[in-house]
Amino acid sequence: MQAFHDQWRHDRLVLDKWFSLQIVNAEPDAAADLAEALTRHADFTMKNPNRFRAVLGALAASPAGFHHASGKGYALLADWLIRLDPLNPQTAARMCTAFETWRRYDEGRQQMIAAQLDRILATPGISRDMTEMAGRIRAA
Numbered sequence: 299m300q301a302f303h304d305q306w307r308h309d310r311l312v313l314d315k316w317f318s319l320q321i322v323n324a325e326p327d328a329a330a331d332l333a334e335a336l337t338r339h340a341d342f343t344m345k346n347p348n349r350f351r352a353v354l355g356a357l358a359a360s361p362a363g364f365h366h367a368s369g370k371g372y373a374l375l376a377d378w379l380i381r382l383d384p385l386n387p388q389t390a391a392r393m394c395t396a397f398e399t400w401r402r403y404d405e406g407r408q409q410m411i412a413a414q415l416d417r418i419l420a421t422p423g424i425s426r427d428m429t430e431m432a433g434r435i436r437a438a
Contacts, residue, residue: 372411373410379393392431398435
């Protein structure tokens, strides 16, 4: 992985795939921890929507990892949506849709997702876009 990164680090699109593939191919119990570690990588920036989606979107697109019983995926995504919202409320609101299917899961997962949606909605200064999206999902 490091050799591939070193060779392609100057190609933004390839690097986005490099980030995504690591998370998508991770074991479910390691996906959220890996995504969190990749957010600390020197080439990660939340100011680039494609890079943000490459990491957090890949986690959300990995059902077994995102919906792991630990709830780590939910908390990590909510943390980053709250951080991203002041900089890019449209992308943050769009990424919030990862929680959209929350009623399809067991009671424990529903409670963890509801808690994260409530935390997002309780964040002071949260954008109108995020309030609308998270509120709609929470009310569903």
